[in-house]
Amino acid sequence: MNKLLSSALASFGFARLIIVAFLIVLVIGAAVLGIPLGPLLSNALVRTGMNGIFVLAMLPTIISGIGPNFGLPLGILCGLVGGLLAIELDMRGFPAFFLAVTVGIPLSATVGAMYGWLLNKVKGSEMMVSTYVGFSFVSLMNIGWIIMPFASPEMVWPIGRGLRVTISLADRFASVLDKFWAFQIFGVVVPTGLLLAFLLMCGLMWLFVRSKAGMAMKAVGDSRQFALASGINVDKYRLLSAVLSTVLGAVGIVVFSQSFTFLQLYEAPMGMGFPAAAAILIGGATVRRANILNVILGVFLFQSLLVVSLPVINKVIMVGGVAEIARIIVSNGIILYALAQVSRGD
Amino acid sequence: MKRSFLFDNMVVLLFVAITGLGIWFSGLSLGFVVMDLVTRIARNGLMVVALLIPVTAGMGLNFAVILGAMAAQIAIIAVVHWQIAGINGILLATLLSTPLAILFGLFIGRLLNKTRGQEMITSMIAGFFADGLYMLLLMVIVGTLIPLRNPQIMLPHGIGILNTVDLAILRGAVDDLYRMSFPHFMVLVAAIFLSIGAWFQYSTRGSRQPSAKRALPFFLIAGAAALSFVLTRSPDSSFVIVSVPVVTFAIIGLACAFLGFIATTKLGQDFRTVGQDQHVAKISGIDVDKTRIIAITISTVMAAWGQILLLSNLGNLSTYGSHISVGVFAIAALLIGGATVTKATVGQALTGLVLFHTLFLVSPMAGRNLLGDAQLGEFFRVFIAYGVIAVSLAMYAWKRAYAGKRQLRS
Numbered sequence: 001m002n003k004l005l006s007s008a009l010a011s012f013g014f015a016r017l018i019i020v021a022f023l024i025v026l027v028i029g030a031a032v033l034g035i036p037l038g039p040l041l042s043n044a045l046v047r048t049g050m051n052g053i054f055v056l057a058m059l060p061t062i063i064s065g066i067g068p069n070f071g072l073p074l075g076i077l078c079g080l081v082g083g084l085l086a087i088e089l090d091m092r093g094f095p096a097f098f099l100a101v102t103v104g105i106p107l108s109a110t111v112g113a114m115y116g117w118l119l120n121k122v123k124g125s126e127m128m129v130s131t132y133v134g135f136s137f138v139s140l141m142n143i144g145w146i147i148m149p150f151a152s153p154e155m156v157w158p159i160g161r162g163l164r165v166t167i168s169l170a171d172r173f174a175s176v177l178d179k180f181w182a183f184q185i186f187g188v189v190v191p192t193g194l195l196l197a198f199l200l201m202c203g204l205m206w207l208f209v210r211s212k213a214g215m216a217m218k219a220v221g222d223s224r225q226f227a228l229a230s231g232i233n234v235d236k237y238r239l240l241s242a243v244l245s246t247v248l249g250a251v252g253i254v255v256f257s258q259s260f261t262f263l264q265l266y267e268a269p270m271g272m273g274f275p276a277a278a279a280i281l282i283g284g285a286t287v288r289r290a291n292i293l294n295v296i297l298g299v300f301l302f303q304s305l306l307v308v309s310l311p312v313i314n315k316v317i318m319v320g321g322v323a324e325i326a327r328i329i330v331s332n333g334i335i336l337y338a339l340a341q342v343s344r345g346d
Numbered sequence: 347m348k349r350s351f352l353f354d355n356m357v358v359l360l361f362v363a364i365t366g367l368g369i370w371f372s373g374l375s376l377g378f379v380v381m382d383l384v385t386r387i388a389r390n391g392l393m394v395v396a397l398l399i400p401v402t403a404g405m406g407l408n409f410a411v412i413l414g415a416m417a418a419q420i421a422i423i424a425v426v427h428w429q430i431a432g433i434n435g436i437l438l439a440t441l442l443s444t445p446l447a448i449l450f451g452l453f454i455g456r457l458l459n460k461t462r463g464q465e466m467i468t469s470m471i472a473g474f475f476a477d478g479l480y481m482l483l484l485m486v487i488v489g490t491l492i493p494l495r496n497p498q499i500m501l502p503h504g505i506g507i508l509n510t511v512d513l514a515i516l517r518g519a520v521d522d523l524y525r526m527s528f529p530h531f532m533v534l535v536a537a538i539f540l541s542i543g544a545w546f547q548y549s550t551r552g553s554r555q556p557s558a559k560r561a562l563p564f565f566l567i568a569g570a571a572a573l574s575f576v577l578t579r580s581p582d583s584s585f586v587i588v589s590v591p592v593v594t595f596a597i598i599g600l601a602c603a604f605l606g607f608i609a610t611t612k613l614g615q616d617f618r619t620v621g622q623d624q625h626v627a628k629i630s631g632i633d634v635d636k637t638r639i640i641a642i643t644i645s646t647v648m649a650a651w652g653q654i655l656l657l658s659n660l661g662n663l664s665t666y667g668s669h670i671s672v673g674v675f676a677i678a679a680l681l682i683g684g685a686t687v688t689k690a691t692v693g694q695a696l697t698g699l700v701l702f703h704t705l706f707l708v709s710p711m712a713g714r715n716l717l718g719d720a721q722l723g724e725f726f727r728v729f730i731a732y733g734v735i736a737v738s739l740a741m742y743a744w745k746r747a748y749a750g751k752r753q754l755r756s
Contacts, residue, residue: 070467122743124750127467129743132736139729146722161719274474319486319505328478335471340460 015337038187047303049194050259053252054276062290064241065221071130072273075249078108097173104250112246116239174261278331372711377584386703391598392652401690403641404621409470414649415669417446431515447650451643517661521591528588532575539568678731687742
């Protein structure tokens, strides 16, 4: 029994243990300091739903052996184009939301296919290549945001050229999912629609992983040689995983933006891949192995940590930027830890 | 295997063309471009040179140079706090940042030894992680756990360092020690390169390469410098107003010479052996882990010194921003000079510096004249920086994957 416990602890990992312990300390701190837990939990739920699909996007590429998809900005940019188009066509509410998703999916699937092709050429260095492909695509789209022929006055600068840095969705599709069937219980507001959308995507992914294609993808991730020997087209399944991940990035940003109530262009998408990767790792995944539970658990733990840390730390000392510092340290710390673990395993 | 000059220098030639077009369309006078370029090279030179040794040691592009930059910034804040002005302040900052940088270097070196084969992504994430700790130190710990009181560099409520720290007391401390007009500096460059070339030509110590071949680039540069002197010496040319910070260039030159010297030592040989094949290196009795740690540590220390030069040139410190992009821009400059993830030389570093920074300074104007928007030019240069890194990384990984596949088959 003791052995079982210690092996469970070992597989859970030292870094994760610190993070969970830190979260528990923060929650106890919040209770002791008299910070109402209800609003904190509501906030954590919204942010779990907001970021969940990004975290889910890490799953297919990890399963197929590519590793966490640091090139997530590629999909995000496609989803943003969908969102912009919905405003340009003067749509509101759910139709606008669904149009953004419908435009984002084929765009991101095309981009994802090209991205997957590239990742097949650079086996063994996917993480670095995908990071910089993402960065360069974001900086290329900086030029794109200026020269694209959008004309809606709520999106373009009143003087000069190009789209604004942040575009308000208040009159468009802000919070359409968050408010859908939302209810309050014990002072906690539950964003039902948002959580349902996230869980629906998780469910679809769960089904996919158990399908024939999903099993083949897993086989490719476990061992390329073995998959090749059993007649599985390795490159095809890796490419498919890149497409899936990129599409989830596009859907993810539309869902994220409706909660955030703004579309963020220019530099904002650049750093969105890293916290998502960090979340799935916190949930117990490694850069080679992951499941749906890691996604749900990871995003909830990570976002709760960020939500709770701000008011608790600010009660102790009044300084700005604490949540941001915590996010940077925790997310990059866990990625570093995971990277160091891989080589020990090999 | 002999390939054509064109193929070998494809990247450099492409960027010479882009930069040339950029200068043309920007409509800026050559004198102005050179003046700005001289400042920019003096500012960024050492940081690019700092990247070279880890490449030789097979650890790829050291994205963790920003840890060196953070060490420098912590030291500089201390110097400003104590109000030690001028060159003394710079020397003290150097003295303080060096042990910090060594410590950071040892830490990254050990980390990279645990993540063999994924060094670059690890060094990049390590840079981000360190940035978080750096922010924690300067925003939260200073003023609370570290009882520092100094309203000039700290936020009004007494916790955390200001976003911008004025470095007026250090501005130009190195650059203004001794300045020279551009034509005169060209004479100096010609003389120095001619002597180094001659030394290589007639002394055969420590090098197995035919020495005439090693001497040739030095003679060429000496010739080019002499030609620049002849072209720019007339008193009414716009170049006489260009004043060159000689000491800064001397420091960059010494760093290059140091790298050249290291290459001839046992340690330099070890770097190359480890870089080519860690297994072979281990069998031939080299302590691979230690060699790699030394490589990263030298790089981090040079990066710290480079950041001190940069900040004293700029004259103000953006506490939470000055270090962020130095790594990316230095790496982009190195790659534009024709370096790859596995091979980088001093010559490539210097070529890249000139090309990248020319491109950087002309692209806003070129963007405005060509596309009617200076912002487009600015975005374009950032895209070039990221794009060139992405392409280099992909090409390197592609080759490596291909080589791996061939090994599997044979």
